[in-house]
Amino acid sequence: MVSFSKTDKTDLPALKALWLTCFEEDERAAELFFERTMSFTHAYKATENGEFIAAVYLVGCTLNGRQAHYLCGAATRPDCRNRGVMSGLIRFALDDAKNRGDVFSVLFPADEGLYRFYSRLGYLAKCTARTRRLTRADLGDTQNPGCGTPDTDVLQKLSLKNNFLFWNKDFVAFASDYYGVYGVKTVRSENAFAIYSLKGRTATVYYSIYNEIKELKSLLSTIKADTYIITGTGANPLLAGAKREICGMLRPLTNENPPDDVFIGITLN
Structure with a gap:
């Protein structure tokens, strides 16, 4: 039994x-x-x-x-x-x-x-989630994002807005290390955080949170890529208008x- x-x-x-x-x-x-x-x-x-x-x-x-x-x-x-x-x-x-x-x-x-x-x-x-392919030119003028440890609780609330799973800081840190085992990388600054993989000159960004969109653009510009495939919510201006898909x-x-x-x-x- x-x-x-x-x-x-x-x-x-x-x-x-x-x-x-x-x-x-x-x-x-x-x-x-x-x-x-x-x-x-x-x-x-x-x-x-x-x-x-x-x-x-x-x-x-x-x-x-x-x-x-x-x-x-x-x-x-x-x-x-x-x-x-x-x-x-x-x-x-x-x-x-x-x-x-x-x-x-x-x-x-x-x-x-x-x-x-x-x-x-x-x-x-x-x-659901939205995905869009962007070029480095789509990031526009960027600045050095600097370094630092982001407060992922604050960044989630600022960038994802509503209808999202709010993960505690320990889980976000764990996820970064967990996917790192498989070669997935993390970039972070005081005001932005992203998890991505890099194949050739294409970066696939699976998750990103940020204070202001300019902070995310600057962070992504530090990745040695020409093309970015970004997944997120419609609250991200980079994904505005992108089609929603069941996820x-x-x-x-x-x-x-x-x-x-x-x-x-x-x-x-």
Whole structure:
């Protein structure tokens, strides 16, 4: 019989082992997740005959000032799949989250099949993002952005405006190091922050926050690129007019109406 419960510290070795079994993950990245996020993440497990067969994680965040979480790391042992274990575990985790006060659950499915799977669990395709290809000339006249450690709490509020997942500082710092394992880079100044990858002379900017748009332009100009593929929200003037695309799902856990056009920003497995 399959049973569901929250995890505790003694489960960490089994959680790590299952994560590495189910995902094509660098072990260093997995270690970062378990070392750096567990203080604000709720983890749940499914067991059968005393054996660990599935897990899922709810990373704490807020959405429009309401308590929320980002669901990730949904992993089922290969020989236990297609039995409804994960559906049951997610329902158990969401019930616990609702009782804890979470208002919204947000996630980013890896493929179309998972969009269908999560829709059966009540998730709605209400998360979006905008993407635009720009040239260095589009950045205009820029200045040396200087150096410094940005206050990511302040920058999120200033640049993303509304309908976005607000990540705590520890998670933003973790994400920078986590993606760094895969060669993704971070640039920062006192007034701007961006996570990007570089292929040839093209920089793909996955996430950016800033005090003023000129600060972001100056920061991006320090990347040795001729072309920039930037993803973000319509609040970013560089993306004004860019077409919205579905980029994640949201499920309300109460009777509160879910917002449209929610931006997740930083995503994990």
